[in-house]
Amino acid sequence: MATFSTSPVIASDQSLSSASPTIDIRAIVRNHGSVAAVDHVSFQVRRGEFFSILGPSGAGKTSVLRIVAGFEDPDAGDVLIDGRSMLDVPPNRRPVNLVFQSYALFPHLTVFENVAFGLKMRRVPTALIDEQVRQTLTMVKLVGKEGRKPAQLSGGEQQRVALARALVNKPAVVLLDEPLAALDQQLRQAMQVELKSIQEQAGLTCVCVTHHQEEAMMMSDRIAVMHQGRMWQVGTPREVYENPRTLFVSRFLGVSNELPGRVGEAMEDAHLLQPADDRVPAFPVRMGSGASPGRSVTWSIRPERLRMSRERPVNSDSMLTGVIEKVLFAGSETKYLIRVGHETLWEARTTGAVQLPYAPGDPVFLHWALGDGRVFFE
Amino acid sequence: MPSDDVSHTSVAQDSCRSCWLAAPGLLWLALFFLVPLGLVFTISFASRGTYGGIVWEFTWANYVDLLHPLYGKILAQSLWYATLTTAICFLLGFPLAYVIARSPARWQPVLLLLVMLPFWTNFLVRTYAWMILLRHDGLTNNVLLALGLITEPLELLYTPTAVVIGLVYGYLPFMVLPLYVAVERLDPVLVEAAWDLYASRWAVLTRVVMPLTMPGIVGGCILVFIPSIGSFITPDLLGGARSMMIGNLIQHEYLVVRDWPLGSAVSFVLMAIVMAAVVLYYRQASRGDGPLEGR
Numbered sequence: 001m002a003t004f005s006t007s008p009v010i011a012s013d014q015s016l017s018s019a020s021p022t023i024d025i026r027a028i029v030r031n032h033g034s035v036a037a038v039d040h041v042s043f044q045v046r047r048g049e050f051f052s053i054l055g056p057s058g059a060g061k062t063s064v065l066r067i068v069a070g071f072e073d074p075d076a077g078d079v080l081i082d083g084r085s086m087l088d089v090p091p092n093r094r095p096v097n098l099v100f101q102s103y104a105l106f107p108h109l110t111v112f113e114n115v116a117f118g119l120k121m122r123r124v125p126t127a128l129i130d131e132q133v134r135q136t137l138t139m140v141k142l143v144g145k146e147g148r149k150p151a152q153l154s155g156g157e158q159q160r161v162a163l164a165r166a167l168v169n170k171p172a173v174v175l176l177d178e179p180l181a182a183l184d185q186q187l188r189q190a191m192q193v194e195l196k197s198i199q200e201q202a203g204l205t206c207v208c209v210t211h212h213q214e215e216a217m218m219m220s221d222r223i224a225v226m227h228q229g230r231m232w233q234v235g236t237p238r239e240v241y242e243n244p245r246t247l248f249v250s251r252f253l254g255v256s257n258e259l260p261g262r263v264g265e266a267m268e269d270a271h272l273l274q275p276a277d278d279r280v281p282a283f284p285v286r287m288g289s290g291a292s293p294g295r296s297v298t299w300s301i302r303p304e305r306l307r308m309s310r311e312r313p314v315n316s317d318s319m320l321t322g323v324i325e326k327v328l329f330a331g332s333e334t335k336y337l338i339r340v341g342h343e344t345l346w347e348a349r350t351t352g353a354v355q356l357p358y359a360p361g362d363p364v365f366l367h368w369a370l371g372d373g374r375v376f377f378e
Numbered sequence: 379m380p381s382d383d384v385s386h387t388s389v390a391q392d393s394c395r396s397c398w399l400a401a402p403g404l405l406w407l408a409l410f411f412l413v414p415l416g417l418v419f420t421i422s423f424a425s426r427g428t429y430g431g432i433v434w435e436f437t438w439a440n441y442v443d444l445l446h447p448l449y450g451k452i453l454a455q456s457l458w459y460a461t462l463t464t465a466i467c468f469l470l471g472f473p474l475a476y477v478i479a480r481s482p483a484r485w486q487p488v489l490l491l492l493v494m495l496p497f498w499t500n501f502l503v504r505t506y507a508w509m510i511l512l513r514h515d516g517l518t519n520n521v522l523l524a525l526g527l528i529t530e531p532l533e534l535l536y537t538p539t540a541v542v543i544g545l546v547y548g549y550l551p552f553m554v555l556p557l558y559v560a561v562e563r564l565d566p567v568l569v570e571a572a573w574d575l576y577a578s579r580w581a582v583l584t585r586v587v588m589p590l591t592m593p594g595i596v597g598g599c600i601l602v603f604i605p606s607i608g609s610f611i612t613p614d615l616l617g618g619a620r621s622m623m624i625g626n627l628i629q630h631e632y633l634v635v636r637d638w639p640l641g642s643a644v645s646f647v648l649m650a651i652v653m654a655a656v657v658l659y660y661r662q663a664s665r666g667d668g669p670l671e672g673r
Contacts, residue, residue, distance in 0.1 A: 071570055091573045104571035108589045117585075118575035165575065 020083055022047045022172055022205045023068065028077030030063050037063045038074070039229035045173070045207055050199055052208045052216040055226035056252070061209045064226070065175050068207065069098045082172055092121070097166035101178040103158050105150035111137070111161050112146040118169040136168040139198060156187050163195070167202060174199075176208040180215060192218055213253050217241065225249045247298060247376045256300045257346040263287065263295045270370060273299050280341035284317050287375050301373040306348040308336070308358070309365045319367040322346065324358045338364060422642035430636030440643035449627070449644075456624040457651070459538065460607035463545040467553040467602045468595070470546070475557035475594075476587075480566070490558065493551050505544060505615050512540050512616070536618030544612040552601040560594025561587075596659050604652050624648050 021044035030038035037060045045051040053061040066072040068079055070091035079086045086094055097118065105114050112133055119129045137143055140160040150158055159179070166174050179195065180188045196219045199206055210216050216223050217237040224234040225248075233245045244250035247258075259280065264272030270284040271291045285299055313319055325345065326337040331352055338346050348366060350357070358364060422440055427433045443449070478489045496504060511517050512534040519531040534540055564587065572586040573579075588595065610625030617623070622630075624644065631641030 069574060071573075091570070092576045092578060096574075098571075098574045100567055100571060102565075102567055104565070104567040106568060106571070106586060106590075117572070117577075121576040121578075121581055121585075169575070 021045055021080075022049075022082060023051075023207065024078075024080035024083075025064070025068070026078040026080070028064070028067055028074040028079065030060070030067060030072060031075050032063075036060075036229045038067070040077070041226070041229075041231050042077075043224055043231060043234055045205060047205055048203050049221045050196070050204075050206045050208065050219055052210055052220040052223045053226050053231075054210055054213060054216040054223050054252070056211055059211075059226040060229040061211075061226045062177060065098070065177055065207065065209045068173070069096055069175055070094050095172040096175055097169050097171040097173075098175040098177060099162050099166050099179050101181055103150075103162040103182075105158060105161055105165070107150055109149075110146065111142060111148050111150070111153070114150065114161055115164045115168050117165065122169075132168055133164075136164045139167070139202070140164045155183055156191065159183060159191065163198070167198070167204070173205045173207060176206060178210055178212075179208060181210070181212070188215075195219065217253070225252060227252070241302075244300075244374065247300070250300050250374065250376070255303050255347050257303060257306065257348075258298050258300045259340070259344060260296070260298045263291050263293050263297055265293060266291075273297070273375075275341065277341040277344060280320060280344070283320065284370065285373060285375060286371050290377055291375075296378040298376045298378070299373050300376065301368060303335075303347045303349050305368050305372040306346070306366050307368060308348055308350065309367070310362075312365055313367045316367045318370050318372070319365060322364055322366055324360050324362045324364055327358065327360060329357075336364075338366065340366070418642045418645055421639050422646055424639045426637045426639055430638075432638055440640045441647075443640060444643060444647060452622050452624055452627050453647070453651075455538075455622070456607050459541055459545065459613070459621075459623060460603050462542050463549065463606040464553075464599050464603045466542065466546045467550050468599060471550055471553035471557055471598060472595075475554045476561050478554070479558050479561035479564075486562075490555075493554050496547075497551065501548065502611060504548075505611055508540070508544050508547065508616060509535060512543070535616065536620070538617065538621050540616040541613045541621045541623075544616045545606050545609060548609075548612060549602040549606055552605070553598040556594045556597035556601065557591065558594075560591035560597075564590050596662070600656055600659055603655055607652065607655075608648060 023043075023045040025041060025043050027040045027042050028038055029036060029040055039060070041060075041064055043051070053064060055061045063072060067074050068081075068086075070086065070089065073087070081095060106117065109117070115133045115136060116129050119132060124132070133146075134143075137146065140163055142157065142160050142164065145153065145157065150161065153161065159182070163179070180191050183191060192215055198204070199219075208216070208219065220237055222235060223237055223240050225232045225240060227248050233240050233249050235243075240249060241253050244253060244256075247256070250256040259273070259275050259277070261273050261275040261277075264274040264282055266272075267284055269286065271287045271293075272282045273285040274282050287297070291297075307313075320340055322338040322340040324336055325339045328335040328337070329352070333349050333351055334354065334357060336348050336350070336358060338348055340346050346366070421432060423436050423438070425433045425435055425437050425439060474493075478486060478493070481489060509516075513519075514531050514533075514535070516535070518534060519528075522528045523531065568586055568590065569582055572582045577585060607623075608625050609623065610629050613621050613623040613626055614629075624647075628641050628644050628648070631637045631644060
């Protein structure tokens with residue numbers, strides 16, 4: 001277990017109010033052969049919340065989504081939606097709608113008919129269908145395209161139809177399976193903003209599966225990090241980013257500059273970290289309880305917490321020296337790969353506005369605040 | 379636009395060059411299909427000589443003769459058997475094709491081979507086998523008697539039922555293959571999407587699966603209907619005298635009565651029916667893309 005210090009942690013259950021959760025997943029297990037694709041996963045999603053399940057491919061996140069939608073049955077555990085167990089309820093009777101990764105639009109139906117499909121199946125009166133479909137198409141900005149077939153639409157438009165087809169039913173939960181993965185980078189960023197604003201505007205409860213950490217952080221109220229069938233951490237984007245509970249979470253959410261070593265002698269409010277690389281001098285790190293001298297740890301710090309300077313910073317023990325190895329100019333910011341000690345390569349960043357950029361081969365001082373790094377015990 | 383012209387000519391030359399590739403096939407069809415067809419068409423307006431020869435005198439008499447209720451009955455009967463056969467083949471073939479198309483990829487060739495397996499044996503032999511199965515003291519009756527499901531042997535052979543059983547058996551593979559191709563192309567995620575959008579299993583089938591596999595359905599139905607309506611071995615061997623079909627009539631006129639002109643006229647009526655059926659099917663299929671038309 002890791003312990004942390006000064007970073008601005010937002011309590012994970014900021015609004016555990018009186019309302020019961022819309023989705024309550026209780027220790028679901030799903031075995032594929034001898035492998036547990038989903039291994040005792042539990043989480044709750046509140047009404048109006050945008051909840052993302054983030055993980056690499058093969059993490060089991062799509063299985064979780066399919067279990068909630070009803071396409072797969074869990075081998076153990078329970079799925080509750082609005083307090084009711086869904087285990088015996090087939091997909092067509094669950095109050096959830098899935099937005100498929102491939103959109104799965106019906107090619108033989110027009111945009112209007114695609115969006116109207118769910119209402120029609122529930123035998124909503126025609127006049128009402130007409131009204132609700134038009135409302136939803138307005139919301140996703142597809143007015144004027146009602147008569148088109150999916151093949152006549154661009155990728156972004158198809159994505160909107162897929163979204164509208166789910167939204168129009170006003171489900172208790174909208175399930176999103178890699179909703180933006182098929183779009184190109186620019187469209188994707190625009191849709192992130194739009195999807196988020198539609199979600200807020202309509203007060204939707206969303207469960208979104210993605211492997212794209214930036215997307216998850218920007219759109220979600222809370223993120224669950226999943227890996228090898230298990231959920232490793234659930235929290236707000238800032239929380240999982242700033243206070244990752246495991247090295248995997250730290251690495252998966254952005255860049256993790258790491259230094260393995262051992263716990264050294266205790267100091268006033270910290271311990272010395274004795275790096276495994278003997279060319280790197282020891283420095284103080286806040287470790288909290290569990291820090292017994294000699295114990296193996298990995299220390300990690302985010303690139304944006306590292307400050308760079310050409311002169312030795314005064315009054316700072318939290319400091320290392322390094323040599324610039326690579327300069328990666330990315331417009332708004334510049335990334336530097338810096339060799340620290342023998343075999344460690346770290347990443348640091350400056351804004352693109354810096355007047356005198358560093359060049360490969362330049363020596364540099366890296367420093368940070370005492371509480372900026374995170375310690376992971378082994 | 380001279381450059382356009384140049385490209386035009388070269389395309390035309392290309393297509394003309396490839397035209398020649400079709401020549402052997404076209405020649406074959408012209409010699410052995412169109413010429414005999416023309417001959418039959420001509421004969422259908424001639425009349426029968428006293429000893430079964432052809433008298434070359436133009437007459438409408440053969441077609442007028444066909445208006446006789448007896449022929450009408452045979453025609454209606456043929457249409458009914460063929461329609462029934464097509465319907466049963468569809469009901470049996472669609473689930474079969476669906477299961478094959480959705481089974482693991484490495485099993486699919488094996489399953490398709492099993493569907494095709496009957497073709498490895500001569501059709502006549504297989505139809506005789508059905509006679510053995512369906513006859514009074516045949517396997518079917520013996521099994522049903524042994525199971526106590528019936529107390530007396532059923533009259534199966536030489537009935538319309540036997541004809542339809544034989545036709546369904548014979549032409550089911552023609553239904554399964556095009557349906558398999560169509561279902562195999564259907565993205566399974568569309569089925570899930572429909573199911574997720576509150577469609578019952580029946581609605582998934584009728585609103586999504588069937589509209590999207592319509593080309594295969596039409597193809598299968600045509601492939602079953604055409605040989606069914608023209609068949610003569612099956613009704614001859616399994617149907618007996620009461621279940622005469624149009625094919626038997628043609629055979630009868632040509633070989634037994636030796637009235638070639640009348641037989642030719644019947645052949646042309648049959649062709650007209652088949653053409654009408656095909657046109658009807660295509661119309662049905664191309665009218666919109668499915669039943670969820672309008673809003």
